[in-house]
Amino acid sequence: MTVFSKIIKGEIPSYRIAENDSFYAFLDISPLMKGHTLIVPKEEVDKFFDVRDDMLGEWLLFAKPIADAIEKAFPCNRIGVSVIGLEVPHAHMHLIPINTADDMNFSRPKLKLSKGEFEEIQAQIISALVY
Numbered sequence: 800m801t802v803f804s805k806i807i808k809g810e811i812p813s814y815r816i817a818e819n820d821s822f823y824a825f826l827d828i829s830p831l832m833k834g835h836t837l838i839v840p841k842e843e844v845d846k847f848f849d850v851r852d853d854m855l856g857e858w859l860l861f862a863k864p865i866a867d868a869i870e871k872a873f874p875c876n877r878i879g880v881s882v883i884g885l886e887v888p889h890a891h892m893h894l895i896p897i898n899t900a901d902d903m904n905f906s907r908p909k910l911k912l913s914k915g916e917f918e919e920i921q922a923q924i925i926s927a928l929v930y
Contacts, residue, residue, distance in 0.1 A: 801843060803823075803839045803887055803889040804843050804889065806823070806825060807823045807841050814917045814920070814921040815921070816924050817864075817865055821842070821857055821858075821861070822838055822840055822841060823841055824836055824837065824839075824862075824865050830909060830910045831895055831902065831904075831909060832896050833873055833896070833910065833912075833920055834869045834872060834894075834896045834923075834924060836865060836869060836893070836924070837892065837894075838891065839890065839891045844889070845884075845888045845889065845890065846884060846890060847882045847884055847890045847891075850890055862880075862894060864929060865924070866878040868924045868929070869894055869927075871927035872920075872926075872927045873896040874896075875896035876898045876899075877896075877897050877898075878894050878896055878897070879894070879902065880893065880895075881893040881895065881903055881905075883905065
C-alpha cells in the first residue's frame with residue numbers, strides 16, 4: 800500500500816481539497832508554490848499511462864474546477880500540470896500555480912509551511928471551488 804493510499808483511507812492526515820468516488824485531491828506537503836495540489840486516483844496504479852483509459856478523461860474533468868479554484872485563490876499566469884511519478888509508486892498529478900516555467904522546477908527548494916499556513920491555503924482553495 801502506498802503513502803497515497805494511506806492518505807486516501809485517512810490513515811495519514813492530509814489537507815484535503817476535494818474527492819469523489821474515483822479521485823482524491825490534497826495539498827502537497829512539500830510544495831513548490833502556495834496552492835500546489837496533488838490529485839491521485841483512489842485505485843492504486845503505479846504509472847500514469849497505466850491508468851484505465853476511461854479514467855484519464857475523468858481525471859482531467861475532476862481536476863478542472865480544482866485548477867480554477869487554485870487560480871482564484873493564488874492569482875497566477877497559469878496552473879501548471881505535471882506528472883512525474885518517481886517519488887511515490889502511485890500515479891499522481893501536480894497542479895501548481897505558476898508565473899514562469901521555472902516555477903515548476905522540482906529541483907528548486909520546497910516551501911516550508913506551518914500547519915496554520917497549510918490550513919489557510921486549504922480554506923482559500925476550498926472557498927473558491929465551484930462545481
